[in-house]
Amino acid sequence: MAKMKAAVFVEPGRIVLDEKPIPEVGALDALVRITTTTICGTDVHILKGEYPVAPGLTVGHEPVGIIEKLGSAVTGYHEGQRVIAGAISPSGHSNACLAGFHSQDGPDARHGWKSIGGWKLGNTIDGCQAEYVLVPDAMANLAPVPDGLTDEQVLMCPDIMSTGFGGAERGGVRIGDTVAVFAQGPIGLCAAAGAKLAGATLVIGVDRLPARLQTAKALGIDAVVDAGTVDPVDEILRLTDGRGVDVAIEALGSQATFEACLRVLRPGGTLSSLGVYSADINVPLDAFAAGLGDLSIVTTLCPGGKERMRRLINVLAAGRVDLRPMVTHRYKLDDIEAAYELFAHQRDGVLKVAITP
Amino acid sequence: MAKMKAAVFVEPGRIVLDEKPIPEVGALDALVRITTTTICGTDVHILKGEYPVAPGLTVGHEPVGIIEKLGSAVTGYHEGQRVIAGAISPSGHSNACLAGFHSQDGPDARHGWKSIGGWKLGNTIDGCQAEYVLVPDAMANLAPVPDGLTDEQVLMCPDIMSTGFGGAERGGVRIGDTVAVFAQGPIGLCAAAGAKLAGATLVIGVDRLPARLQTAKALGIDAVVDAGTVDPVDEILRLTDGRGVDVAIEALGSQATFEACLRVLRPGGTLSSLGVYSADINVPLDAFAAGLGDLSIVTTLCPGGKERMRRLINVLAAGRVDLRPMVTHRYKLDDIEAAYELFAHQRDGVLKVAITP
Amino acid sequence: MAKMKAAVFVEPGRIVLDEKPIPEVGALDALVRITTTTICGTDVHILKGEYPVAPGLTVGHEPVGIIEKLGSAVTGYHEGQRVIAGAISPSGHSNACLAGFHSQDGPDARHGWKSIGGWKLGNTIDGCQAEYVLVPDAMANLAPVPDGLTDEQVLMCPDIMSTGFGGAERGGVRIGDTVAVFAQGPIGLCAAAGAKLAGATLVIGVDRLPARLQTAKALGIDAVVDAGTVDPVDEILRLTDGRGVDVAIEALGSQATFEACLRVLRPGGTLSSLGVYSADINVPLDAFAAGLGDLSIVTTLCPGGKERMRRLINVLAAGRVDLRPMVTHRYKLDDIEAAYELFAHQRDGVLKVAITP
Amino acid sequence: MAKMKAAVFVEPGRIVLDEKPIPEVGALDALVRITTTTICGTDVHILKGEYPVAPGLTVGHEPVGIIEKLGSAVTGYHEGQRVIAGAISPSGHSNACLAGFHSQDGPDARHGWKSIGGWKLGNTIDGCQAEYVLVPDAMANLAPVPDGLTDEQVLMCPDIMSTGFGGAERGGVRIGDTVAVFAQGPIGLCAAAGAKLAGATLVIGVDRLPARLQTAKALGIDAVVDAGTVDPVDEILRLTDGRGVDVAIEALGSQATFEACLRVLRPGGTLSSLGVYSADINVPLDAFAAGLGDLSIVTTLCPGGKERMRRLINVLAAGRVDLRPMVTHRYKLDDIEAAYELFAHQRDGVLKVAITP
Incomplete structure (x- = not known):
């Protein structure tokens, strides 16, 4: 089974770069090879143990990459396509989604954190601070990126x-x-x-x-x-x-x-x-x-889904806003622990850090 | 100057029946002779001193009555007409009203209680637990009552x-x-x-x-x-x-x-x-x-104005709800102190008390 | 290959009961055994050739039935479960769905009839005037029916x-x-x-x-x-x-x-x-x-999807409306041609016809 | 009785500069001395007889000017104040206004043109292509103009x-x-x-x-x-x-x-x-x-009222749009007939004409 590098939550205070198997692709999934990702303030909450996730989880929910493999039931995309997915990955078919609450996807019952069922990547399933990420419900979540936009230009779409x-x-x-x-x-x-x-x-x-x-x-x-x-x-x-x-x-x-x-x-x-x-x-x-x-x-919990991403990409493509000044630092995935160190302490005027595997 | 009876706030713990002059009618006002009114939970807050009003103020903001006299600039009504007015009496012409926030009428600045500029009757001006009440901005506030509905049927429209x-x-x-x-x-x-x-x-x-x-x-x-x-x-x-x-x-x-x-x-x-x-x-x-x-x-602060009253009256006239069971007790204005006594202590299963001058 | 009975559009003026293979179940589909269905005014447009569909298509878009078989990627249901599906069967994952226009699911381009991509059953794919129907995107569309409600009580949910x-x-x-x-x-x-x-x-x-x-x-x-x-x-x-x-x-x-x-x-x-x-x-x-x-x-094109059905079922279960008086006639599927004859000519005060295989 | 110049509709094909008495100020009115106004496409409809108004009516509904006199019941303004008023002048106190349909102010009954009861200036009452105009329901309609904005900058607010x-x-x-x-x-x-x-x-x-x-x-x-x-x-x-x-x-x-x-x-x-x-x-x-x-x-009929004007003025004051390029021509009120001639025939690339008494 092929391996990949991934930033993994070990215990409060420790997110480390580790090796994990490249995940199997389920019928509705897409395997995306990450080309750029970033660290979010919420990831720092995870690092500090303030927001609890399972030890061993790959962190990260802001993916830019290339479709490596599509699930057997996924249509409308092709391998090699450049895409982003939102931090929140709604299925589209839950009652919450069909009622318009895409970020609150998941089991209908709600208590405490369970309410935010739509946030899966780097929360309830492995995230994208890795060489590959499995995007669930790919047809609802993958948004193609036009050639004219760089990875860093669209890097802010998934979350912030x-x-x-x-x-x-x-x-x-x-x-x-x-x-x-x-x-x-x-x-x-x-x-x-x-x-x-x-x-x-x-x-x-x-x-x-x-x-x-x-x-x-x-x-x-x-x-x-x-x-x-x-x-x-x-x-x-x-x-x-x-x-x-x-x-x-x-x-x-x-x-x-x-x-x-x-x-x-x-x-x-x-x-x-x-x-x-x-x-x-x-x-x-x-x-x-x-x-x-x-x-x-x-x-408001971050709106996700491919239509949301499409509209945000439109805003960037039209030049209505330019968020590139927000990327203040760049790191290789290999150095992600250093990136966390910088970002968690808000050193050096950091706003967002681009991570490239 | 003719006199009338009115329930007046004296000091915390004391609302008494007193005599006051029947008010002068300004250009935009209407003088309404009260036929039925009631006591609100907020009036009890006033009685207890929990909600501050000026000593000497006539209390009450739920008027049903007959137009006694119209201001010189008021058109579209006639004396002798049976009307209600909402607890909140928007002018219609303030910036807040024109922006759709009729209950927040009044000066644009807001701090603490000043925000609820739309509540005037029995708050910033004399109210309707009296023989007569002056309704400000009459053209925005007076709603005719159809013959088929009794005073007690429409008594809940102004507030609750x-x-x-x-x-x-x-x-x-x-x-x-x-x-x-x-x-x-x-x-x-x-x-x-x-x-x-x-x-x-x-x-x-x-x-x-x-x-x-x-x-x-x-x-x-x-x-x-x-x-x-x-x-x-x-x-x-x-x-x-x-x-x-x-x-x-x-x-x-x-x-x-x-x-x-x-x-x-x-x-x-x-x-x-x-x-x-x-x-x-x-x-x-x-x-x-x-x-x-x-x-x-x-x-939400109680929506007021004559259009709101018209719609609520429609609901009652159509028989969609019947709120008469809410009037559990009836008192003469002369006995309003006893009515307060009962209502403030929630005695005898009281819900609402009809007061008739 | 097992066969089933189905009402098939042959040419303008002719919908006949025929035999067709029971369909294969795709990964996202559910095969539902119909227990009750009905005829819609739109089906009469199809019969008359006023609304064009492909010859050979099974007509009908108002299914009540029992899950016979679930697609390999479908979770959250079990075979034997009693369900309905809406006339419109949104995928949940298209851009139109994610934007809230579930009835306009399908390819983004729109001209003429292509706009109503969400209407699939008995329009672009085989419908439910048959012994079995394949419901696409089952997870977005199947709504369980509570035991307390009869087929005829929920028969109006899918469309009218x-x-x-x-x-x-x-x-x-x-x-x-x-x-x-x-x-x-x-x-x-x-x-x-x-x-x-x-x-x-x-x-x-x-x-x-x-x-x-x-x-x-x-x-x-x-x-x-x-x-x-x-x-x-x-x-x-x-x-x-x-x-x-x-x-x-x-x-x-x-x-x-x-x-x-x-x-x-x-x-x-x-x-x-x-x-x-x-x-x-x-x-x-x-x-x-x-x-x-x-x-x-x-x-408005008929809203579909399982959340819509759930809410409509709630209305019926709560007794807020009772649409049973609308079912004025009952036919066996074997006699559906006679049912069309009656319904198309609006004979005998017909409102809706219940069809049972 | 003092006289003023005014552009008056005489008959289809003829709007002429005439003399009329300066109007009496009612209790709710304000008399505004016009400093700048303009001609609207609708005025050309009036000129051509396509939109019927009463012969003798002063045309024009886009006033910029100075308060000359306030009605006896008007508060919150002072004489000498620089103001605009919208083309539509809602009372604020009608049922339509209180329901949020300020442009549809006026009698509740509606057939044909009567529906647009909110459009009064230059339609049902004398307009502002004149030295003075009477603005009805002044408290709902007069919006102060900040010193930093010229007449021509705010000239587009009332209508277009x-x-x-x-x-x-x-x-x-x-x-x-x-x-x-x-x-x-x-x-x-x-x-x-x-x-x-x-x-x-x-x-x-x-x-x-x-x-x-x-x-x-x-x-x-x-x-x-x-x-x-x-x-x-x-x-x-x-x-x-x-x-x-x-x-x-x-x-x-x-x-x-x-x-x-x-x-x-x-x-x-x-x-x-x-x-x-x-x-x-x-x-x-x-x-x-x-x-x-x-x-x-x-x-949509042009939204009016002072709150609407206030917000539009904000947009201009913030520099979000600059509509000055729209004023392509300038005329004295004395030459308004020539201005109509140019504007009605869309000569010389005309967009809007500033008229100054």
């Missing part, structure tokens, strides 16, 4: 672009809106780009890291607020003449940012939450307007 | 029917949904009726008071859960084969019910909150699916 | 109940709406039932056949208009005090009904079209308000 | 920008969509700009006038199709790989463009119609997919 744009979309951002985005890491930057793309006329990015605020400006965000030097709630109310924002996007997963989002909303506004939280949230009575503010709070 | 139905509507209840409603007081009963009317095929009412669960059954709710004898989360998951509900409606304003609503939601489900909270809410990490459950939380 | 309810849903019917439904055949009756279930407070059914208007009344429609004796537009405007309806549902597919729908709409109203048209439609300038009426026209 | 953007909004354009806009006159150009602003990644403009296609390119439209040299349906299907467009916007009001819009839609696509039609429309059976294509057709 889909998640970030999803935050703007679920927030209902529309022409003329004012939007605040709390945290300007990769997800927040994509959320801000998505909000602008959807017609927001004032997009305000908030962070404490000057480098990230600078990147935000470079990506065309209208205004930035340094939460390390001013109170962001006060500053946003000032920037909006006391009116508050139509949509506030939470892109960190912390109490402070969640609460600040609520406090900057106009009456009837929407808090669109993208963060992965690691503790209970306190909702202050006044920030919640005692339940009388006609407020909405929506959460 | 509008609020309760609003909970089902904002929750997006649709044909085939499963809906849980936590608390079966007047608002919760109306929310359950609204959910059923909107097509829910399994509506589950939760309360601790056997009398309320009995009323819920009488109003046609599909299943009731006595939270005093079973764990409502377990029971609702059992009733839904572990699937959870599409929409959970919070109709009390407490930590326990808010949290239970989250816990019974299916992935992608919606918590529709109607309660008036009096303390911070804790959102447990697991109930919130760490932000990854594609959940929505929406809050 | 899904289509009719779809008309109300796509029309956006909500609590307090007034809805007119033009034509009270099986689809129109279901549309009217759906509109009422979604909260409409005045549902007006229009037809020329007194028997159908009587059935409409029996099903609880609020008002009926006999288009053979009065002008339905005038009458509906009279019934709505000149206001017009919020939603008008077209359930026939003719110029007269389409145009009348437009004429009874209030400004900003929605025409929800369910009919299968056989000629161009003329949109009169005044009925269209010259393009200035904020009107919407939406068309 | 609001209408054009409305076409993109009602069409539901979202990130990644492909949109075709038929006709690239002022409305079509604004619709294309709106589609792009809302996130469309491929916006295709269609026209027969090379000058307009050139303007479209200058405004950043992705692709233009010259309907005078190629078949636009073929060309758009070619540009979309046979897939069709998500949204097709009709911006002319003709049979050819309406029909072409239908033919380029993908299954489930939306035709968003902005045109003012002057004849019946024929909907070809195949273009309509026989009613089975899950298509939507929506029409």
